[in-house]
Amino acid sequence: MSSQSLQQQVTLLELVDRVLNKGVVISGDITLSVADVDLVYVGLRLLLSSVSTLEEQNEPVLAGRALP
Amino acid sequence: MIHVYGVVEELRELPPVTGVDGAPLERRELNGLELVVSDVAVEAVSQEAVLRHAQVVEGLMSRSEAVLPAQFGRPFGDERELAAAISTKANELERGLDRVRGCVELGLRVAAPSESPAAQSGTEYMQARLAEEQALAKLDEPLARLSRASTRGAYLVPAESVEAFQEEVRRLQAENPELTIVCTGPWPPYSFGAEEA
Numbered sequence: 231m232s233s234q235s236l237q238q239q240v241t242l243l244e245l246v247d248r249v250l251n252k253g254v255v256i257s258g259d260i261t262l263s264v265a266d267v268d269l270v271y272v273g274l275r276l277l278l279s280s281v282s283t284l285e286e287q288n289e290p291v292l293a294g295r296a297l298p
Numbered sequence: 299m300i301h302v303y304g305v306v307e308e309l310r311e312l313p314p315v316t317g318v319d320g321a322p323l324e325r326r327e328l329n330g331l332e333l334v335v336s337d338v339a340v341e342a343v344s345q346e347a348v349l350r351h352a353q354v355v356e357g358l359m360s361r362s363e364a365v366l367p368a369q370f371g372r373p374f375g376d377e378r379e380l381a382a383a384i385s386t387k388a389n390e391l392e393r394g395l396d397r398v399r400g401c402v403e404l405g406l407r408v409a410a411p412s413e414s415p416a417a418q419s420g421t422e423y424m425q426a427r428l429a430e431e432q433a434l435a436k437l438d439e440p441l442a443r444l445s446r447a448s449t450r451g452a453y454l455v456p457a458e459s460v461e462a463f464q465e466e467v468r469r470l471q472a473e474n475p476e477l478t479i480v481c482t483g484p485w486p487p488y489s490f491g492a493e494e495a
C-alpha cells in the first residue's frame with residue numbers, strides 16, 4: 231500500500247471515528263420527559279422514560295432497569 | 299428532530315451548505331451559548347450524513363473563534379428538550395469552549411510494518427492495537443509538550459504550534475524507521491469537548 235493511500239484510508243477512518251464516537255454529548259446527562267414532568271439524572275445509570283419517547287427514538291426500552 | 303453540529307463562539311456566518319438531511323443550517327442561542335443545528339426527519343447514520351456533519355463542523359471551525367463538535371447520533375425530540383439539555387450542561391460547555399479556543403486536533407496513528415488491516419483475526423487486531431498503544435506512549439512526550447491537552451492518539455494543539463508539531467512527527471518518524479507514523483488533521487477538536495470523568 232502506498233503511503234499516500236494509507237494516509238487517505240487512515241484519514242477517512244479517523245473522520246468517521248471522530249464524528250460517530252467523539253464529539254461532545256450534549257444530551258449525556260439525560261433529561262427525559264415523563265408525562266409532563268422532566269426528570270434529570272446526572273451520573274446515574276438508571277433511566278426512566280416513557281415507552282413511546284424511547285420507541286420514537288429507536289432506543290431499546292429500559293424503563294426501570296439499570297444499564298449494563 | 300433536531301440534529302446538533304456543535305457549540306460555537308463568535309460564529310461569523312453559517313457555512314454555505316445544507317444540513318445532514320438537506321434542511322438548512324440554523325443557529326440557536328441558549329443559556330448564552332450558540333449552537334448550530336438542523337432539522338432531521340430521522341437520525342440515520344449514512345456515509346453521506348456523516349460526511350456532511352463533518353463538513354459542517356469544519357465550516358464552523360473556520361468561521362468562529364471556537365467550536366465544540368457535537369457527537370453524531372444524539373438528536374433532540376424538540377426545542378424544549380434541547381433547551382433543557384443545554385441548561386444542564388451550560389457550564390461544562392463554556393469550559394469546553396475555553397479549553398479548545400485557538401486550537402486544532404491532530405491525530406496520531408502508528409503501525410508496525412507487518413500490519414495489514416484487511417486480513418486480521420480478532421486476536422491479531424487486538425495485538426496490533428496493543429503494539430500501537432505502546433508505540434504511542436513512546437512517542438507521546440515530545441508531542442505532549444507542544445499540546446494543550448492530549449488523549450489517546452489525539453493532541454489539542456494551539457494553531458501556532460501546528461507546524462512545530464508536524465515537524466516533530468517527521469523527526470520521530472526518522473528516529474523510528476521501523477514504525478509507520480501517520481499524523482492526521484488538523485481536525486476540529488472532537489476529542490476534547492467532554493471533560494475527564
